[in-house]
Amino acid sequence: MFDVLIRGGTVVDGTGAPGVIADIALKDGTIAAMGPNLTGPARTVIDASGRVVAPGFIDPHTHFDVQLLWDGAAKPALEHGITCVVPGNCSLSLAPLKVADRKALVGMFQQIEELPPEAFTEAFEWTWEDYAGYRTALEKDLSINVAPLVRHSVIRLWVMGEASQQRAATAEEIAAMQTLLRQCLDDGAIGLSTSFIDVDENGRPVPSRFAQFEELDALCAILSHYGRMLQVVPEFYDTDLTIARIDQLAELSIRHQIPTTFSPVFDSHLTPHNVARTMARVEEQFARGARVWAQMQTRPIDISFSLRRPSLFFARLPRWVRVLRLPFAERLAALKTPETIDKLVADTDANGGIIAAMMAELRVRGGGEAPAHLVGRTLGEIAAERGESIALALIKVSVEHDLDVAFIAASRGHEDTDRIGPMLAHPLMHIGASDGGAHINSFATYGDTGYLFSEFVRKSGALSLEAAVKKITADPAQIWGLKDRGTLREGFAGDVVVFDAATIGRGVERPSFDMPGEGMRYIRDAIGIEAVLVNGQIAWTKSGYTDARAGQICAMA
Amino acid sequence: MSVTGGTVLEALVVAGHDGAAELLVQVRYDNGVVGNTVLSADVGFELMQTAGVESLSELVGRSWLDVIKGVVNV
Numbered sequence: 001m002f003d004v005l006i007r008g009g010t011v012v013d014g015t016g017a018p019g020v021i022a023d024i025a026l027k028d029g030t031i032a033a034m035g036p037n038l039t040g041p042a043r044t045v046i047d048a049s050g051r052v053v054a055p056g057f058i059d060p061h062t063h064f065d066v067q068l069l070w071d072g073a074a075k076p077a078l079e080h081g082i083t084c085v086v087p088g089n090c091s092l093s094l095a096p097l098k099v100a101d102r103k104a105l106v107g108m109f110q111q112i113e114e115l116p117p118e119a120f121t122e123a124f125e126w127t128w129e130d131y132a133g134y135r136t137a138l139e140k141d142l143s144i145n146v147a148p149l150v151r152h153s154v155i156r157l158w159v160m161g162e163a164s165q166q167r168a169a170t171a172e173e174i175a176a177m178q179t180l181l182r183q184c185l186d187d188g189a190i191g192l193s194t195s196f197i198d199v200d201e202n203g204r205p206v207p208s209r210f211a212q213f214e215e216l217d218a219l220c221a222i223l224s225h226y227g228r229m230l231q232v233v234p235e236f237y238d239t240d241l242t243i244a245r246i247d248q249l250a251e252l253s254i255r256h257q258i259p260t261t262f263s264p265v266f267d268s269h270l271t272p273h274n275v276a277r278t279m280a281r282v283e284e285q286f287a288r289g290a291r292v293w294a295q296m297q298t299r300p301i302d303i304s305f306s307l308r309r310p311s312l313f314f315a316r317l318p319r320w321v322r323v324l325r326l327p328f329a330e331r332l333a334a335l336k337t338p339e340t341i342d343k344l345v346a347d348t349d350a351n352g353g354i355i356a357a358m359m360a361e362l363r364v365r366g367g368g369e370a371p372a373h374l375v376g377r378t379l380g381e382i383a384a385e386r387g388e389s390i391a392l393a394l395i396k397v398s399v400e401h402d403l404d405v406a407f408i409a410a411s412r413g414h415e416d417t418d419r420i421g422p423m424l425a426h427p428l429m430h431i432g433a434s435d436g437g438a439h440i441n442s443f444a445t446y447g448d449t450g451y452l453f454s455e456f457v458r459k460s461g462a463l464s465l466e467a468a469v470k471k472i473t474a475d476p477a478q479i480w481g482l483k484d485r486g487t488l489r490e491g492f493a494g495d496v497v498v499f500d501a502a503t504i505g506r507g508v509e510r511p512s513f514d515m516p517g518e519g520m521r522y523i524r525d526a527i528g529i530e531a532v533l534v535n536g537q538i539a540w541t542k543s544g545y546t547d548a549r550a551g552q553i554c555a556m557a
Numbered sequence: 558m559s560v561t562g563g564t565v566l567e568a569l570v571v572a573g574h575d576g577a578a579e580l581l582v583q584v585r586y587d588n589g590v591v592g593n594t595v596l597s598a599d600v601g602f603e604l605m606q607t608a609g610v611e612s613l614s615e616l617v618g619r620s621w622l623d624v625i626k627g628v629v630n631v
Contacts, residue, residue: 237595301572312578312598318611413572442576
């Protein structure tokens with residue numbers, strides 16, 4: 001008897017081949033049979049007629065290291081069709097870590113991922129120091145598959161302590177890091193991540209940034225024994241520096257015969273040649289035999305701000321800048337003073353009201369004090385309802401809620417669908433960089449896969465349905481070396497997503513107070529997903545999450 | 558030849574990776590190379606203050622070396 005029979009769907013198997021109508025039978029965690037009109041009893045039958053049946057999506061750039069300890073589904077990633085996440089990117093992870101170094105690492109996590117303090121003090125029991133202990137804690141309650149990286153910074157911190165953020169390593173210390181990395185890989189890490197840009201909560205470069213090339217080279221020699229991935233965050237804001245890093249990665253890739261990937265790659269009308277130049281160098285290096293995968297996100301970049309902190313969003317308005325840079329109490333007082341308000345409002349009406357018009361498109365995003373009935377609405381709508389000018393409404397709404405109302409200027413970067421589509425379709429462009437689980441107070445990192453289909457398959461046609469599925473299933477599985485995942489094939493893992501190709505997308509961004517300590521984060525709901533199966537068990541349906549806990553630490557090919 | 562460290566060609570607000578507004582400054586350096594520098598909000602505001610400008614447009618045409626003097630030790 002099969003465990004699950006998915007009947008009558010259009011099977012898009014992840015290879016890029018055209019979809020065909022077929023049944024899929026799952027048993028003991030894997031795909032037991034595929035084909036038309038399968039017979040045989042099944043405990044559960046899913047009618048997928050009119051729907052697409054695809055491999056579960058793989059998100060190769062996440063920061064769920066902490067969240068997975070209290071939420072084994074990495075919600076809401078799983079309900080968006082993600083069945084495998086790669087946490088541990090950008091040189092921070094929770095292991096290996098000595099007890100004495102926990103405080104320092106928590107600071108880095110709070111800086112980069114914006115997790116509330118309760119996430120580290122209330123949400124899980126910190127029982128481990130080594131990677132094996134972290135893996136044990138992680139595996140306890142997984143309903144999503146995890147392919148965790150180990151981060152360079154924690155390896156450095158373990159071996160060098162405070163000196164990890166002060167100097168280059170000695171030969172002995174590099175040797176100790178090699179030994180530690182080997183142990184982590186034996187204990188389940190699927191590769192190494194490092195960063196050339198991140199800083200800790202005090203603005204100091206994270207430990208990996210103090211490494212000289214010899215250190216990275218030595219660590220890649222260990223990756224070489226396992227054929228594992230090196231992931232880096234380059235100086236992505238500068239094309240020339242990024243190209244220099246591509247060349248460096250290529251040398252490491254060729255010398256050690258390892259895959260490498262760098263993220264993120266952004267497009268913007270302000271830097272219109274960035275992606276073309278970056279990919280030209282990637283193509284050159286692939287032609288030399290290197291594997292240097294560029295990684296690009298699908299979603300546009302928004303600007304978010306509140307009047308709690310000065311934002312460069314107001315950089316064109318000198319009077320606004322002066323007021324917003326006042327200490328909080330003085331700022332709040334100034335924003336309640338009629339004369340000041342009049343002047344601030346008048347400033348936005350200058351130049352034919354261009355700035356006021358731009359402000360009218362702002363949406364209330366959330367923030368700690370934003371009233372629910374305002375969230376998602378434009379400032380223009382709110383101003384009209386209140387009978388106020390746009391700028392006055394922005395000030396008044398903020399003041400009425402202790403300045404803790406966040407506004408969003410949507411799609412201010414990486415936003416041109418006609419440009420982004422072909423970039424995503426490039427055969428050497430790896431779709432990822434969602435940052436799932438990070439920047440949780442700044443923007444939602446969920447729904448990038450739905451957006452891929454709604455924006456670049458249905459709307460622009462830059463990718464076919466089959467090509468889009470391949471980009472987020474078989475491609476990442478092969479790039480990272482995940483064993484028996486990413487493709488619908490007999491004997492492969494039963495990671496399956498059933499979705500409606502006509503509606504799959506992402507919901508509107510909304511605040512959710514579901515983090516430890518009732519901390520806030522932004523999320524998006526899934527649209528068009530019917531069911532998500534992980535290792536042969538139904539993990540999510542439109543009715544919600546199930547009790548299945550079939551997630552695994554991924555085996556490597 | 559005077560050393561200016563370059564000339565600011567453009568100063569714009571852009572969307573940063575983490576959703577914050579950042580300051581993109583385009584500079585033509587003394588050797589003719591044009592490059593972009595992206596600054597966080599804190600550094601951007603500090604730069605505007607030390608450069609004595611109240612709007613980004615006032616940065617255009619200024620010596621890059623002169624502009625960043627107050628922000629970094631040069």
